[in-house]
Amino acid sequence: MKMTPTPRDPKSPPIRINLMSDTQTRPTSAMREAMMRAKVGDEQIGDDPTTNELCDRVASLLGKQAAVFMPSGTMCNIAATLVRCRHGDEILAHPSAHVLTREGGAHAALGGFQITPLAGEDGIFAPETLRAAIVRPNRYSAPQRVVTVEQTANIGGGTVWRKSDLDEIVDIARDNKLFTHMDGARLMNAVVASGVSAKDFSNGWDSVWIDFSKGLGAPVGAVIAGSAEFIDEVWRWKQRLGGAMRQSGINAAACIYALDHHVDRLKDDHTNARALARGLAQIPGIAVNQPQTNLVFFDPANSGVDTKRLISELDSRGILVGALDHRIRACTHLDVTTAMVDEMIAAVRQIVAQA
Numbered sequence: 632m633k634m635t636p637t638p639r640d641p642k643s644p645p646i647r648i649n650l651m652s653d654t655q656t657r658p659t660s661a662m663r664e665a666m667m668r669a670k671v672g673d674e675q676i677g678d679d680p681t682t683n684e685l686c687d688r689v690a691s692l693l694g695k696q697a698a699v700f701m702p703s704g705t706m707c708n709i710a711a712t713l714v715r716c717r718h719g720d721e722i723l724a725h726p727s728a729h730v731l732t733r734e735g736g737a738h739a740a741l742g743g744f745q746i747t748p749l750a751g752e753d754g755i756f757a758p759e760t761l762r763a764a765i766v767r768p769n770r771y772s773a774p775q776r777v778v779t780v781e782q783t784a785n786i787g788g789g790t791v792w793r794k795s796d797l798d799e800i801v802d803i804a805r806d807n808k809l810f811t812h813m814d815g816a817r818l819m820n821a822v823v824a825s826g827v828s829a830k831d832f833s834n835g836w837d838s839v840w841i842d843f844s845k846g847l848g849a850p851v852g853a854v855i856a857g858s859a860e861f862i863d864e865v866w867r868w869k870q871r872l873g874g875a876m877r878q879s880g881i882n883a884a885a886c887i888y889a890l891d892h893h894v895d896r897l898k899d900d901h902t903n904a905r906a907l908a909r910g911l912a913q914i915p916g917i918a919v920n921q922p923q924t925n926l927v928f929f930d931p932a933n934s935g936v937d938t939k940r941l942i943s944e945l946d947s948r949g950i951l952v953g954a955l956d957h958r959i960r961a962c963t964h965l966d967v968t969t970a971m972v973d974e975m976i977a978a979v980r981q982i983v984a985q986a
């Protein structure tokens with residue numbers, strides 16, 4: 632069975648507008664300059680000054696004792712659950728969560744953990760839903776160990792968890808001896824959209840990580856933060872998983888650059904996402920979510936053009952979007968301008984009109 636994603640048809644025109652994902656951002660020349668100038672050492676032995684600086688910055692941004700640089704967000708999630716859980720333990724998460732849907736079954740394959748879904752609208756479950764799912768330790772049930780949330784909820788539509796709900800989840804978890812883990816792949820989008828600081832969102836959460844290779848625009852890397860003891864344990868798993876690095880300061884420099892220059896500008900991505908959603912909503916038969924951050928989900932079901940055809944028609948115009956079951960995900964990021972958003976809307980309008 633062929634498992635690689637289908638590559639783009641070599642005869643397709645060059646990509647002009649890339650809305651497929653915020654992972655598609657390219658490092659800017661200023662970011663590359665910062666990478667070139669980075670002081671480096673051996674990360675594995677704690678000797679890379681730029682990586683150490685990045686970890687200190689993120690630990691303080693998230694209000695935690697310590698942090699560690701990881702090759703990816705996926706490795707943050709799996710290392711965190713490997714620290715917290717034993718074989719046969721249970722993780723509680725929304726059914727659309729990355730840990731459940733997009734990590735190749737890592738938590739089952741590598742840890743022997745089961746993930747119990749907590750349903751809710753737009754990728755978010757209510758604190759009450761968690762409370763109702765708690766089982767008192769007994770002989771029949773898997774021991775519940777970790778509750779995890781995704782800020783923002785990706786497949787949920789880039790939705791922002793309310794601070795009050797996050798606080799309540801922490802309270803319920805504490806009462807029931809569950810660890811709390813925040814997948815903050817797009818936490819900084821939530822921060823910019825809501826005005827709540829990263830530290831406030833993270834308050835009370837045992838582990839939190841942010842991704843630098845999404846909207847923040849760095850080529851590689853994520854940083855996970857928590858107590859010093861927890862981070863020591865994460866380090867053990869990072870070593871075991873082959874995630875320890877060497878002159879990672881080159882990449883850490885890009886992440887530091889992103890913290891300094893690419894956080895506030897996320898608001899432009901959110902403005903562009905809202906404009907895109909407004910424009911698409913005016914096209915007959917297109918159903919669009921109301922984006923809170925940089926992810927626009929739309930469904931052309933009633934437009935006379937099905938999802939697959941719309942995606943390929945856009946592709947033939949050099950516009951790339953992502954497919955998600957029957958919906959399409961268009962993601963705004965630092966390589967997407969307002970003019971590109973207008974062009975995307977015009978292209979969809981034309982494709983639908985011609986159908």
Ligand SMILES: *Cc1c(COP(=O)(O)O)cnc(C)c1O
Pocket residue numbers: 702703704705706729730781783784785814816817842844845852853
């Ligand atoms: C992208 C993403 C991840 C994984 O991060 P990688 O750096 O791609 O491994 C995890 N959770 C969410 C919500 C994501 O969007």
